[in-house]
Amino acid sequence: MHTLPELQQLEELIAQAPAEVTVQTHGQVQATQGTYPIYSLSMGNPSSNAAVLGFFGGIHGLERIGCQILLALLGSLFVRMRWDSSLHYKLQNMRLVFMPLLNPAGMAKGWRSNAHGVDLMRNAPVEAGQRVPFLLGGHRISRHLPWYRGEINAPMAKENQALCQFVAEQLFQSPLSIALDCHSGFGLRDRLWFPYAHTQQPIPHLAEIYALSQLFQESYPHHPYLIEPQSRQYITHGDIWDHLYQQQLLHSERVFLPLTLELGSWLWIKKNPRQLFSLGGLFNPVVPHREQRVLRKHLLLFEFMMRAVHDAGRWLPQQANRAQLQQQALQHWYRQ
Numbered sequence: 001m002h003t004l005p006e007l008q009q010l011e012e013l014i015a016q017a018p019a020e021v022t023v024q025t026h027g028q029v030q031a032t033q034g035t036y037p038i039y040s041l042s043m044g045n046p047s048s049n050a051a052v053l054g055f056f057g058g059i060h061g062l063e064r065i066g067c068q069i070l071l072a073l074l075g076s077l078f079v080r081m082r083w084d085s086s087l088h089y090k091l092q093n094m095r096l097v098f099m100p101l102l103n104p105a106g107m108a109k110g111w112r113s114n115a116h117g118v119d120l121m122r123n124a125p126v127e128a129g130q131r132v133p134f135l136l137g138g139h140r141i142s143r144h145l146p147w148y149r150g151e152i153n154a155p156m157a158k159e160n161q162a163l164c165q166f167v168a169e170q171l172f173q174s175p176l177s178i179a180l181d182c183h184s185g186f187g188l189r190d191r192l193w194f195p196y197a198h199t200q201q202p203i204p205h206l207a208e209i210y211a212l213s214q215l216f217q218e219s220y221p222h223h224p225y226l227i228e229p230q231s232r233q234y235i236t237h238g239d240i241w242d243h244l245y246q247q248q249l250l251h252s253e254r255v256f257l258p259l260t261l262e263l264g265s266w267l268w269i270k271k272n273p274r275q276l277f278s279l280g281g282l283f284n285p286v287v288p289h290r291e292q293r294v295l296r297k298h299l300l301l302f303e304f305m306m307r308a309v310h311d312a313g314r315w316l317p318q319q320a321n322r323a324q325l326q327q328q329a330l331q332h333w334y335r336q
């Protein structure tokens with residue numbers, strides 16, 4: 001019996017999930033505290049031609065809030081599946097998939113890394129094209145230091161293998177897929193990051209990212225997010241989304257856009273400096289009203305992403321405007 005509240009909540013959700021939700025287990029991971037399954041949930045059109053929106057969370061065990069906002073979203077979707085015909089209409093044409101708690105063993109330990117000390121966001125076989133910040137950029141010095149990449153030439157951690165296999169099965173076959181991976185801990189603002197993390201070079205799908213970001217900006221001009229390439233903040237080795245993006249590029253022309261939602265936790269600390277004295281408090285809101293606000297704040301973004309994926313044909317760049325969008329995006333994000 002495990003005592004990880006997020007896992008318990010996820011299993012309660014799974015127990016009451018509507019019949020049309022598919023639940024899978026992708027192996028078990030162990031910590032001294034117990035053995036933990038890695039779950040996925042999927043709902044909607046199962047066809048490989050359907051557009052897919054994937055939600056991922058709990059990759060960093062300390063950043064519990066990312067997992068919690070996905071559990072709140074799942075709970076809301078399950079209730080809406082009972083009455084919301086517009087949701088059912090969308091799900092006839094697209095698929096929603098979730099891996100809300102990818103690193104349960106790390107979360108049980110209260111660690112950023114997995115139970116073996118490996119930082120799952122530094123563990124993929126991707127080498128930075130330039131100098132990375134000391135430690136933070138990923139290193140192989142010791143598993144006892146944060147941001148440890150794992151041993152050289154070792155296979156990826158079990159959690160990352162489960163993630164990669166699931167993304168390949170569920171997202172790579174789709175003509176358009178977007179992944180949203182929820183983290184917390186960096187900066188004063190909520191950010192939406194897109195690849196690359198390992199180089200300052202723009203990704204080949206910059207026009208698509210720019211079109212999506214313009215669509216969001218114009219539809220919801222007062223949204224709170226700063227949208228930018230991750231490399232604008234820092235460069236790292238081993239980013240799992242860089243790896244998956246490059247895998248898809250090698251094998252397919254289909255559009256796969258991995259985004260990271262990075263919740264700006266420094267604001268919670270600024271408003272409540274006592275949080276500095278708890279490790280969990282550096283990455284999660286501890287005051288209840290603030291936690292509730294965070295849980296509901298991102299529903300607009302999630303709803304927008306569903307609509308954008310469902311109606312991708314109406315905004316994805318076409319041959320005629322792609323070069324122009326690419327140019328605007330370079331101006332916007334990559335001017336010196």
Ligand SMILES: [Zn+2]
Nearest residue numbers: 060063183184
């Ligand atoms: Zn994180």
